[in-house]
Amino acid sequence: MIGCGGSILGTQRAIATEHAAQGILANLGRLAADTQPIVLCFDQLDNIARTSEGVIDLQAIFNVNSTIHNPRLRNFLVIISIITSTWLKELIHVVYKGEFRPRLLPSPTYASQLFSIEVSRVGRVGIAWNEDPNLTSFYHVMNACRRAVSLDLCQQLLFIRSEGIGKPGNQGYEFYQRIFTDTPHRHITPSLESVQFLATYHSLVNAAASGELVIAGTKPSIDDLESLLNESNVLRECDLLWDLDLLNGRRPKRQRVSKRDRPMHQPIEIRGAELSDVRTFLLDLLNAHQLLGRQVLVNAGVNQFPMPPATTIHQLVDQLQQQEQLQVLGALNNPDEQLVCLPLPHNETRSHLSTS
Template identity: 30%
Template sequence: MALIEQILRQAINPFDSVNFRPGNFWQETQDRALTVDSIHREAIDRLAECLAWVEGDRRTRTILLCGDSGAGKSHLLDRLKQHFNDRAFFAYIGPWPDREFLWRHILRNTVDSLLKVPDGQQESQLLIWLKSFSIFQQRSLLDRLLGDRKAFIRKLRETYPSDLYNANEFLGVLYDLLDPEFFWLASDWLRGENLDDEDLKTLRVRQPIETEDAAQKVLANFGRISADTQPIVLCFDNLDCIAGTPEGTVNLQSLLNCNSTIHNEKLKNFLIIISLITDTAYNYVDRLQPSDLARIDSQIVLKPIRLSQVEELYAARLHPLHQQANPQPSSPIFPLTRQLLDCYFPGQKTNPRNALELGRKVIFEYKTGKAIESEDILPAFKLVWLQALQKTEKRVTRIRQFSSVELMQMLYKVGKALQIDRLATKFLPNPRYTHYSLSYENGDGKIGIVWMEDPNLTSFFYLMKACEDARDRSLCCGLKLVRSERLGVQENKGYKLYQTLFDRHSHLSPSLESIGYLVTYQNLFHAAGVGELVVGNRTPDIDSLERLTRESKVLFHCPLLQDLGWVRGDSIVSLEDRLLDFLIDLIATQQLIGRQVLIEKAMERFTELDAIEIDRAIDRMSGEARIQILDPTADQHSQLICFEKELKF
């Protein structure tokens, strides 16, 4: 075994900021070994108490969760889910693309979360919720009902006589959830997918959930038949970056209206948690209507953590490295010290992010023997991007995971980052379809883009009519359609109209790869908007994120953006070039790293490569004097790699 000094110099900085970005707790898995239970324990206990109240009387409660940027609000929501997913169903609801689609956004995100499978379970939250109905406890009755759709619906209506919206169709879709053949189609209807007529007939429903009123009432159905089920916890997070008011403040009124509606309609069995940065919440309190304020049952503020908890945080991150050392370090937080904490935080308290950033700084200086001066965060940003993109690609399995309005908003955000000339949303004059469009200027004039992935061909026809109207009114000099869903056949009116408006050059079919780029940027955008994006030793705001995105050219290989003419880049980047970029960026952020550790990290990122191929790439970079190998005659496991010759140990 090696000395702790050698291990720390070879290892990735355990406080590396690449891992600082929290998010949707169904997508971002937190390492439980790094969680310090004592941190925000009081807040967890209070939320548990609120959950117990809902369990006891089924009355919905709303909690306002506040904390400074970096206090750990998103991480706390994840811990809450980990602790209590056996007692409640958890839904994560992030920022909405447009307040006119808020109820549809809440419904879609709620059902998406209910489709997730909790740890230790075999079935999704949605099926567990459904099978908790009282009729599922009566085996003989259930056996008869599962073979008879009408009897199933009739029995549920007798069991839950409250005023359900569109009861026969809603309960019929619940019945279809029990059939694996129809489960995903039924789930899509519940999510608010604008399904095609054939799919609607299969589900025996007349129409999709395509209005705010319908989405509100379907969500209400979950609350009206909840007497037998566990509570549903709706976690609203990252709201500080939603569209603001003309005065520049965060516009929360739409959400508060929804919250008041849920309470006024006496919908049962919801625990609503609204997470906000403290300053945002306090600045908005004065604008709250008394009726909205009355619908917030409790407020929980995350307090700074004590230095003893910082020590626990450090010990958890350093433990895997300390285990490898012989002899064992004298302190569980070596090379950090309590005296250092007292010096940096004389008030004896701080927030978790500041504590982690200090840990990163000290380890960097210990590894390299020099202080962090003017840090170039571009390599760090490229690594943050790569990690985020790879996570996105694993979870994005189809384009219709996202609504058409969400996709258009993602494209708009990316266009802003790329500084596309005169970019504007809501290009189409038709109020129903304007949210599916944007416009920009190129050398020839205004170009309109429409993007709709709804499979319903009737809706597609009316979108084409809106495009025809824009063309006839000379609102643009060119139109582009983005759509991967089918267009219909020659007999369809929408297809005929499409043929008069678009050709193979103006109809772009996005790939899953392109969606991965857009979703990744949106996730970083949301993190930057609430001050939760950490890159190197900085927390970029949205303007800084846009600049880093342009300078790093991380979007230049997105096929859709290339097809639009917004970026110019090679459609295919060689595996070797991607590997070399990764190795250089990782060495740049660490400054000093063990050769074997570098190989292992590269193998994690490029699973198609083996250690020998990566080792050859390192030798090639060394031969080209792009990197320095300290003591090249030493055993490979002992070699250190850096950029600067003066780093010698």
């Protein structure tokens, strides 16, 4: 079959142009007309290039589909699978060198969300992470966790989630209560700082894999990057790794001053450098989520930084809008209902405001 196909297509030398490649694909499609469609599967894409604005360039991937669709090439099926939940696995590989199983259940449905590691004093520890606010998705993950526990696939299950878990009467909630009430299994709520660690390392891994990361004039490999992180001990500040019992030694204490601990008679002085850190944090958070409620953004700033009060962060949001670094949408007299996003084109901004 290969020899026949080769003679029919006439592929005696390397394909030099995109037009020639499309001709080859068209011929392959004709050969497949009487059999099965040709499946082009781009599976588990992760190291995806970003646009100049820092957003994942999905269009570059979907252009592959357009290249096949526009010339009307027939008998092709294009499947594009994009991974969005590998952050924790990447960081675990840095600090944990024991047995790692990428799947906790035989089924591939939740393979990216459930995996396991071997811990000497505990045994097999399953780890699941789901932040989908959709409670139907939460139910399916809880059902998968229930199966893993009932099949004795792990001695302890650690479930990571900061989103809600529903309420009594929801089946996902009922599964959650059975799994995590009076059992060795634990529910961990990740801190925003921990998510920042994961996201930052994920970006560094992608940059190292593509050869775009430069440190001290050299381009480190992923192994070099792991060694650098271990030598610096910076990951000892990641609360989630401590919650998962992946770090040894004494856990560092957080030196944070709560609002009620501040003397009421002393004014709060905020330095320019501190406001600069807050400004950077707000913009980074907005870049990650694209669209947030104004109050959600302000609360995140208050939780991250102990000194600036909410009123100061609100003023900072207004200042960033004046500098056209972000856009505030919604009624001007009701901040609780306002949305904050990255700057929009002027015609799109007017459209949003007119419908608010």
